[in-house]
């Protein structure tokens with residue numbers, strides 16, 4: 109029988125959820141659910157200097173929000189806890205000491221000054237900077253004497269001096285490194301906490317993790333991890349490294365540019381379903397050109413083989429397009445609910461029926477943050493230039509627009525029962541009577557009632573929402589401008 113698939117998402121609490129990290133979590137989740145295994149959440153907080161308050165909550169919230177529900181983790185427990193690395197201190201110490209006994213690690217008492225000095229000398233000599241192994245040559249007695257004297261220490265991994273370490277990655281294939289280039293990295297720091305390089309191996313083993321999906325920045329360190337697995341005699345997990353998410357060919361998405369975190373995109377008015385769908389296809393492809401998948405469909409078809417080696421470029425326009433597709437699928441009530449906050453401070457006039465505005469917007473909105481600028485003419489007619497009456501395709505210009513508006517005015521004044529259909533029919537009658545194309549009447553109407561060329565609906569829809577009185581007022585303004 110195959111071993112149960114156990115995976116983990118192991119974020120460091122940085123205070124935000126980077127899109128690349130969320131994608132790692134998503135791929136891990138999809139892999140696990142497609143195999144019927146267990147998905148673990150582990151918090152990697154051993155870098156005490158980088159801790160940010162409330163950062164773990166951001167992780168819990170995002171996972172819950174996006175539906176990436178874990179089976180074990182700090183907040184729900186499990187048989188392999190604790191799931192927060194800072195609570196596993198004793199475990200790492202025990203294993204680091206064991207590794208010393210096994211001869212694959214050693215105590216190092218070198219001072220910061222000595223290490224700085226060593227690095228400077230290596231840099232000056234233009235040789236790779238790495239620890240020179242001084243403390244690995246201390247005798248057992250010398251080490252004991254220093255420990256007894258309470259000297260501060262770290263524990264370093266003892267790399268083999270010869271040979272090669274080779275491993276297989278599911279995405280990148282076989283990778284080999286010459287052991288001589290590997291640095292004797294610190295495993296346990298002077299504060300008693302492990303480095304990532306050590307903790308990830310200990311935890312993945314003790315938590316019975318079978319498949320590791322993580323960023324390709326860890327690819328080059330993986331041989332060192334494998335040497336640790338081998339030193340302990342542990343089974344090496346399956347590695348799946350994924351390439352970074354880039355803004356363009358040169359630059360990664362970065363928090364500083366405000367385009368890197370899940371929260372940034374939620375704030376910009378993207379729907380979580382669209383974000384999850386988009387990032388699933390960002391560096392992974394099921395083949396074919398289909399772009400829209402629910403999470404259940406993704407689980408059904410997910411296969412590690414579809415993960416690409418090349419970095420993925422984040423195309424916000426494509427996300428916006430996909431988001432628009434999701435917006436169109438919402439029920440009118442659900443869309444209205446989401447749109448409401450974006451009307452605040454933009455449409456304050458109680459005479460405007462916001463539900464009607466939402467109905468118009470839902471047909472053309474790509475992201476919720478576009479809403480405010482799409483509806484900023486309802487409360488007051490903005491200043492506009494009469495050149496807006498010129499539209500090549502509609503064959504309008506300021507002259508024929510004036511004629512149209514002068515004809516529209518009495519038609520509108522004559523409507524007694526202000527319904528959309530009455531308004532629409534009356535204007536169509538006018539078009540027929542004037543023997544012109546629709547655009548000759550409707551384009552000038554749109555400009556006159558909105559002062560804009562791009563609006564969430566046509567002139568008739570906007571006029572209807574504005575009401576008879578306000579429509580008349582704006583048409584009169586248009587006529588004045590054009591005269």
Ligand code: GLU
Nearest residue numbers: 118119120152308321322
């Ligand atoms: N804590 C690491 C990070 O956030 C996790 C890497 C891994 O998945 O092993 O980058």
